[in-house]
Amino acid sequence: MEFALPAASPPPDLAPLLPAGLSPALTNAAVAAWADAPFLKGLIRGRQATLATLAAAGLDAALAAALALAADDAQPIMPRLRTARRDVALVVALADLAGLWPLEQVTAALSDFNDRAIDAAIAAALAERGAPNRGVVALALGKLGSRELNYSSDADLIFLHDPELVPCRGSEDPGEAAVRIVRRAVAILNDLTPDGYVARIDLRLRPASEITPMSIGLAAAEHYYQSEALTWERVAFIRARAVGGDVAMGAEFLARIRPFVWRRSLDYTAVRDIQSVSLRIRDHFEGGQAIGPGFDLKRGRGGIREVEFFAQINQLIWGGRDPELRCPATLDGLAVLAAAGHVPEAEAARLATSYRALRTLEHRLQMRRDEQTHAIPRLIADRHAVARLCGCKDAKALEARLSAITDPVATSYDRLIRAATPDATAVPADPKPWLKQHHPGLAKLLAPLIANWRQGKYRALKSESARADFEAVLPLLLARLAAAADPATAAHRLDGLLAGLPAGAQFFALLRANPRLVGLLGNLVGITPVLAEALARDPALFDVMLSPDAFAPLPDATQLAAELASLCRDAGLEERLDRVRRWTAEVRFQLGAQLIEGHAGALAVGRSLADLADAAVQNLAPAVAEDFARSHGRVPGGELVVLALGRHGGRAMTHASDLDLVFLFTGHHETLSDGAKPLPAATYFNRLAARLVTALSVPTAAGALYEVDTRLRPWGAKGNLALSIDSFARYQREEAESWEHMALTRARVVAGPVAAAQAVIADVLSAPRDVPTLRKAVLAMRADMAAAKPPQGRFDVKLAAGGMVDLEFIVHFRQLASGQGLAPELPEALDELIAAGLLPADLKPAHDFLARTLIWLRLLFAGARVPDTVPEPVQAILARALAAANFTGFTDQLAIARQAVRMAWAEVFSQGDEK
Numbered sequence: 001m002e003f004a005l006p007a008a009s010p011p012p013d014l015a016p017l018l019p020a021g022l023s024p025a026l027t028n029a030a031v032a033a034w035a036d037a038p039f040l041k042g043l044i045r046g047r048q049a050t051l052a053t054l055a056a057a058g059l060d061a062a063l064a065a066a067l068a069l070a071a072d073d074a075q076p077i078m079p080r081l082r083t084a085r086r087d088v089a090l091v092v093a094l095a096d097l098a099g100l101w102p103l104e105q106v107t108a109a110l111s112d113f114n115d116r117a118i119d120a121a122i123a124a125a126l127a128e129r130g131a132p133n134r135g136v137v138a139l140a141l142g143k144l145g146s147r148e149l150n151y152s153s154d155a156d157l158i159f160l161h162d163p164e165l166v167p168c169r170g171s172e173d174p175g176e177a178a179v180r181i182v183r184r185a186v187a188i189l190n191d192l193t194p195d196g197y198v199a200r201i202d203l204r205l206r207p208a209s210e211i212t213p214m215s216i217g218l219a220a221a222e223h224y225y226q227s228e229a230l231t232w233e234r235v236a237f238i239r240a241r242a243v244g245g246d247v248a249m250g251a252e253f254l255a256r257i258r259p260f261v262w263r264r265s266l267d268y269t270a271v272r273d274i275q276s277v278s279l280r281i282r283d284h285f286e287g288g289q290a291i292g293p294g295f296d297l298k299r300g301r302g303g304i305r306e307v308e309f310f311a312q313i314n315q316l317i318w319g320g321r322d323p324e325l326r327c328p329a330t331l332d333g334l335a336v337l338a339a340a341g342h343v344p345e346a347e348a349a350r351l352a353t354s355y356r357a358l359r360t361l362e363h364r365l366q367m368r369r370d371e372q373t374h375a376i377p378r379l380i381a382d383r384h385a386v387a388r389l390c391g392c393k394d395a396k397a398l399e400a401r402l403s404a405i406t407d408p409v410a411t412s413y414d415r416l417i418r419a420a421t422p423d424a425t426a427v428p429a430d431p432k433p434w435l436k437q438h439h440p441g442l443a444k445l446l447a448p449l450i451a452n453w454r455q456g457k458y459r460a461l462k463s464e465s466a467r468a469d470f471e472a473v474l475p476l477l478l479a480r481l482a483a484a485a486d487p488a489t490a491a492h493r494l495d496g497l498l499a500g501l502p503a504g505a506q507f508f509a510l511l512r513a514n515p516r517l518v519g520l521l522g523n524l525v526g527i528t529p530v531l532a533e534a535l536a537r538d539p540a541l542f543d544v545m546l547s548p549d550a551f552a553p554l555p556d557a558t559q560l561a562a563e564l565a566s567l568c569r570d571a572g573l574e575e576r577l578d579r580v581r582r583w584t585a586e587v588r589f590q591l592g593a594q595l596i597e598g599h600a601g602a603l604a605v606g607r608s609l610a611d612l613a614d615a616a617v618q619n620l621a622p623a624v625a626e627d628f629a630r631s632h633g634r635v636p637g638g639e640l641v642v643l644a645l646g647r648h649g650g651r652a653m654t655h656a657s658d659l660d661l662v663f664l665f666t667g668h669h670e671t672l673s674d675g676a677k678p679l680p681a682a683t684y685f686n687r688l689a690a691r692l693v694t695a696l697s698v699p700t701a702a703g704a705l706y707e708v709d710t711r712l713r714p715w716g717a718k719g720n721l722a723l724s725i726d727s728f729a730r731y732q733r734e735e736a737e738s739w740e741h742m743a744l745t746r747a748r749v750v751a752g753p754v755a756a757a758q759a760v761i762a763d764v765l766s767a768p769r770d771v772p773t774l775r776k777a778v779l780a781m782r783a784d785m786a787a788a789k790p791p792q793g794r795f796d797v798k799l800a801a802g803g804m805v806d807l808e809f810i811v812h813f814r815q816l817a818s819g820q821g822l823a824p825e826l827p828e829a830l831d832e833l834i835a836a837g838l839l840p841a842d843l844k845p846a847h848d849f850l851a852r853t854l855i856w857l858r859l860l861f862a863g864a865r866v867p868d869t870v871p872e873p874v875q876a877i878l879a880r881a882l883a884a885a886n887f888t889g890f891t892d893q894l895a896i897a898r899q900a901v902r903m904a905w906a907e908v909f910s911q912g913d914e915k
Helices: 024-036 038-046 048-057 059-071 077-098 103-127 174-190 218-227 231-237 247-256 268-284 304-318 330-339 345-369 380-389 395-420 431-438 443-454 464-482 487-500 507-513 515-527 529-537 539-546 557-567 573-596 602-632 681-697 725-734 738-744 755-765 771-788 804-818 826-835 843-861 872-881 887-908
Strands: 136-140 154-161 200-202 215-217 241-245 640-645 659-665 722-724 748-751
Touching: 024 038, 024 048, 024 077, 024 380, 038 077, 038 345, 048 059, 048 077, 059 077, 059 103, 077 103, 077 174, 077 345, 103 136, 103 154, 103 174, 103 241, 103 345, 136 174, 136 247, 154 174, 154 218, 154 247, 174 200, 174 215, 215 218, 218 247, 231 304, 241 247, 304 330, 304 345, 304 395, 330 345, 345 380, 345 395, 380 395, 431 443, 431 464, 443 464, 443 487, 464 487, 464 507, 464 515, 487 515, 487 529, 507 515, 507 539, 515 529, 515 539, 515 573, 515 872, 529 539, 529 573, 529 843, 539 573, 557 573, 557 602, 573 602, 573 843, 602 640, 602 659, 602 681, 602 748, 602 843, 640 681, 640 755, 659 681, 659 725, 681 722, 722 725, 725 738, 725 755, 738 755, 738 771, 738 804, 771 804, 804 826, 804 843, 804 887, 826 843, 843 872, 843 887, 872 887
Parallel strands: 154 200, 154 215, 659 722
Antiparallel strands: 136 154, 136 241, 640 659, 640 748
């Protein structure tokens, strides 16, 4: 399905520029370029010598001359490469438009020039140090790696170096020297000069590209790819090739990491990863899926990427056992897959035809203005121009041909995506062979459990209908267990859940009717211990997910409190305690499920968890007070005030958060209560506060509610549990240390009269302070904390340098030093302090990323230490949750956030800063 140009005569302004002897096909191509490709029109005007070579000696000779110029190191590197690039661009475009070169020859010519240019640039950068071209190599990935480069494509490169061979100057270490060499080589290629550019260099495919240097040592790179790299990097290395510099060194490195790319087992995990990526691409480019203006030739449905993925998925599945299938180029890959019988020959031929047509059209789009574009133009004039370059009458005719090109690709790829899912047929009576086929390595773990489940010992599996429903969902359940971070732990959690289900439970019918809940259940038992343990204690929690609004955002704090109040109406204290616990557990579970399933953001969940705690405190405080008053009456003029501090006060709770509470009371501390057993106000409210702590924390038949921490009260554990507001005010003004004022910045009144307590808090926080003294106290406090609580591993986003604690210290110091930004919620405080010029703007996104990460880690690891090696399923969840392309992207963003906090720390706590 080629795009042939109709015959045409040169217009008067072009004819004088075309040399005699130029072939009719090339003349025809020049006419089309002159009319509809402004970039090529400029080349025709300026490359008369190249046109003369084309007329006299032909395409191959003209290309050879351009490549020879690129390699001629007798001429200055920058202008010669740019001149050669323009010659190559003109020769290749005319050969393509004339239909004289097939796609493979077009892309090979573009790739060969880039190879020469990259090698020349590295050699020049090394020569400037008096060194030969060795010790540094450029690995090409993507289309350059497979010699399928686009007309206006990036060159995706990874630079590696051998520290023993890199030439160093002065006090440079090899890493610094390598980076300077690579930076110079990239500038030679990438910098835009009056002569243009040579190649667009993209270095983002290197490991952790946001934080790693431009060149990576061989040993470090090998360690990364053998132990840490992700599926998408395996896919990228299918097309890896050493293209410049020490090519032999690069080829040796690629040979060493070959087992990372090609694995002998049938790799359906990788297939599912690619499937997921492709579906996300379709979703992301949903607006460019319909054939017409804006359709994305690369990422759209039935586009170039789907042909590439089709070949790569099959190569990953079968290439570990058959080296003949390890072809970098897409067309070669389709051919060998068909020859080996893994893809029907007719289907491979259809895909190859569509791929050639899509790539040819892509080149026609790009050569018009030398643009990195894959989208059908939105302006009608541009669409008509592209259509004419393709030999079509108009845009409508081109779109009709494009539909015929993409439909076979979409059909084949849709079928492959469905086939990529592991077989979900029934598990046979003897499950071991089935398990060995579908979940190799887990047969010993799962077979005994399956046998136990089938024996009818569990109450929920005694009825015939329950067993039928269970068998229907069993393959999906087993697939979810196999994908868990720790399959053994997940399996035993599921076993405990099944054992706890009551007779007559519709649990399996529920799963059968709602297959999406099987995935949720798998995530709960396999990845989130907090929710799994809650579900094991109370399987009825899963019923929450049946509600039509199970994944809808929670109502605001006022509505939540009203909902709980309605639920507890007319309940006595004991019954109220149970109802509050059940309701709170259900909503906490719902929030966790929303987070895991991607229906709620972490920051919103953190606020809702705090609102939930507020509702519980606000519901139980008056009920406990009412019960206490039956014996001791009430204190005239006195009411209990509950302050929330810490993450509760800042409305940023996690699923592992306790409640930091401080209890105050209004009125005079000596006033007697008016009950049958009168008490002085101080005694009365201390006992009442203790009762409320018990109500919030003691387990009942409905489980536990919250852990309550009261150590932030004046004088800590040595002080009274409840103080009068006047005593609290005196303490804060006269005796409190700086850390207590810092804690007070996040104080919120969550129960009782607000005005009096809030006035004291505002007065204390806005009081003028000696900034150097405050700074010294804050730094000493942080040092003490670091000594007492060192960070636990590389993912301790709270205590590690540049973590949440450092960020909180920065904010609280600025709040106290300036009296500004005194909102208890950190995001709001940050906004105000940034607007006032007291903090850098990048601290806000750093806070948001760290806060979201902390909420996720507390859910995924139940508050325990996060291991330095995170299981792959958890890596995938974290990457998705934090909007990263993969786990490496997540760690990159984490490093950036920490760096922003560290830089802000250095700025805020520098001795000369007296803002």
